[in-house]
Amino acid sequence: MQWTQPDRDARRFAISPKDQRTEAERDKDRILYSSAFHRLAGITQIVRAGEQDIFHTRQQHTYKVAQIGRRLAENCIRTCAKNEQSQWIAWHGLDPETVEAACIAHDLGHPPFGHAAETSLDELVRKAPDGDANTDGYEGNAQTFRILTKLAIRFGNDNQCLGLDLTRATLAAVLKYPWLRDHDDVKKKGKWSAYKSETNDFHWAREFHPGDGKTAEAELMDWADDIAYSVHDLEDFHRVGVIPWWSILKDGQRDNLITQVVGNWFAAPMDAAARMRAALDRIALVIRSFPKVTDEPYDGSRDQRRQLRNFTSKLIGRYIQAAKIAPPESERPVEIERFAEDEVRLLKHLARHYVIGLPALKAQQYGQSRIVADLFEIFRSEGRTGRIDLFPPRLRYIWEDLAGDGPARLAADCVAALTENEAYQLHRRLTGYESGSVLDPIVR
Numbered sequence: 001m002q003w004t005q006p007d008r009d010a011r012r013f014a015i016s017p018k019d020q021r022t023e024a025e026r027d028k029d030r031i032l033y034s035s036a037f038h039r040l041a042g043i044t045q046i047v048r049a050g051e052q053d054i055f056h057t058r059q060q061h062t063y064k065v066a067q068i069g070r071r072l073a074e075n076c077i078r079t080c081a082k083n084e085q086s087q088w089i090a091w092h093g094l095d096p097e098t099v100e101a102a103c104i105a106h107d108l109g110h111p112p113f114g115h116a117a118e119t120s121l122d123e124l125v126r127k128a129p130d131g132d133a134n135t136d137g138y139e140g141n142a143q144t145f146r147i148l149t150k151l152a153i154r155f156g157n158d159n160q161c162l163g164l165d166l167t168r169a170t171l172a173a174v175l176k177y178p179w180l181r182d183h184d185d186v187k188k189k190g191k192w193s194a195y196k197s198e199t200n201d202f203h204w205a206r207e208f209h210p211g212d213g214k215t216a217e218a219e220l221m222d223w224a225d226d227i228a229y230s231v232h233d234l235e236d237f238h239r240v241g242v243i244p245w246w247s248i249l250k251d252g253q254r255d256n257l258i259t260q261v262v263g264n265w266f267a268a269p270m271d272a273a274a275r276m277r278a279a280l281d282r283i284a285l286v287i288r289s290f291p292k293v294t295d296e297p298y299d300g301s302r303d304q305r306r307q308l309r310n311f312t313s314k315l316i317g318r319y320i321q322a323a324k325i326a327p328p329e330s331e332r333p334v335e336i337e338r339f340a341e342d343e344v345r346l347l348k349h350l351a352r353h354y355v356i357g358l359p360a361l362k363a364q365q366y367g368q369s370r371i372v373a374d375l376f377e378i379f380r381s382e383g384r385t386g387r388i389d390l391f392p393p394r395l396r397y398i399w400e401d402l403a404g405d406g407p408a409r410l411a412a413d414c415v416a417a418l419t420e421n422e423a424y425q426l427h428r429r430l431t432g433y434e435s436g437s438v439l440d441p442i443v444r
Contacts, residue, residue, distance in 0.1 A: 031105045034153075043057060286315070
């Protein structure tokens with residue numbers, strides 16, 4: 001279904017006057033200046049934020065996703081213009097500024113400590129005895145949409161407008177999994193992009209896109225995220241010696257690696273193993289032209305850094321060029337060449353296999369999950385009895401303005417609003433491990 005520019009630019013409330021910017025530019029600026037985005041500097045990408053300066057934080061990852069997303073959109077527009085297919089751009093409504101805005105927003109809902117805490121919060125919200133809303137659980141993408149439409153501070157209740165009041169195009173572009181949670185659907189019970197408490201906002205954003213398909217801008221945001229995750233995170237762990245390229249490229253490791261990738265592939269096709277072998281061959285061909293990446297332990301020498309930068313740049317350019325806008329009648333608005341999807345799938349698995357499986361990381365995540373559980377229960381139990389004076393002032397508005405969403409949802413909102421340093425400090429204070437200074441609110 002085609003949408004017009006006024007359809008895309010529409011805002012649910014539109015209470016602030018227009019200025020010199022386009023509507024998409026205003027959206028991007030609102031997200032960029034939000035407290036939720038600022039918080040991402042203190043949030044884990046894979047390794048705990050602040051553990052070593054070499055690792056990406058969630059905010060640094062987001063900046064790179066935004067840069068890749070914009071380049072993807074710009075390349076798609078140039079390609080369509082070159083092939084006299086500009087009407088496809090008009091049909092899908094592709095705007096690089098909107099793609100970049102969605103990329104900047106895409107991880108706002110990640111709680112402190114990353115995916116381990118996300119899993120813990122989902123279980124905690126679902127099992128809390130606080131009403132029907134608990135069946136929604138917790139999901140980072142759905143929390144992002146809730147932040148944008150309800151939790152972020154930009155307008156006040158006097159105007160009956162919460163959140164950032166973004167355009168329909170940007171809200172739709174953020175919806176990576178454009179459906180509500182459905183426990184009876186294997187595709188929709190694990191990943192979804194809006195809670196039932198934001199149902200009206202969700203349906204408004206999706207008005208011109210019935211069904212489960214993403215918009216073109218959401219597809220590009222999603223692909224940009226995959227590229228950044230698969231390339232930049234591997235670069236981090238190569239630098240600290242966790243990714244053993246010399247071992248990965250050996251013949252003896254291939255079958256085991258491919259079996260693992262196929263085993264983790266949801267609804268894997270019949271030719272999945274053959275595709276992964278071919279993908280590994282192609283990646284090996286690329287990386288072997290950078291011997292200082294494959295053959296030497298990383299020590300930060302000039303030549304190593306140069307080759308590593310050229311390797312990652314080559315991969316990113318390769319995957320940007322693999323995305324094309326599809327004709328209006330296509331099932332998906334963006335076509336990504338199979339070779340690129342397969343290579344990115346393989347690279348993402350390497351990060352999970354060699355990094356996320358580290359025993360030390362698992363032990364760290366175990367402790368972090370306990371912190372999340374303790375904070376959640378304190379917020380939930382004290383909040384439901386009205387003792388919000390215990391909470392940092394920055395979090396009290398959640399209980400004052402959104403009480404109808406239920407204590408479990410609001411407790412999850414409070415935990416998810418913290419940086420990791422704030423979570424550690426607030427946990428020590430509220431559990432009595434450390435009193436701290438009465439002049440230090442911890443959460444500002």
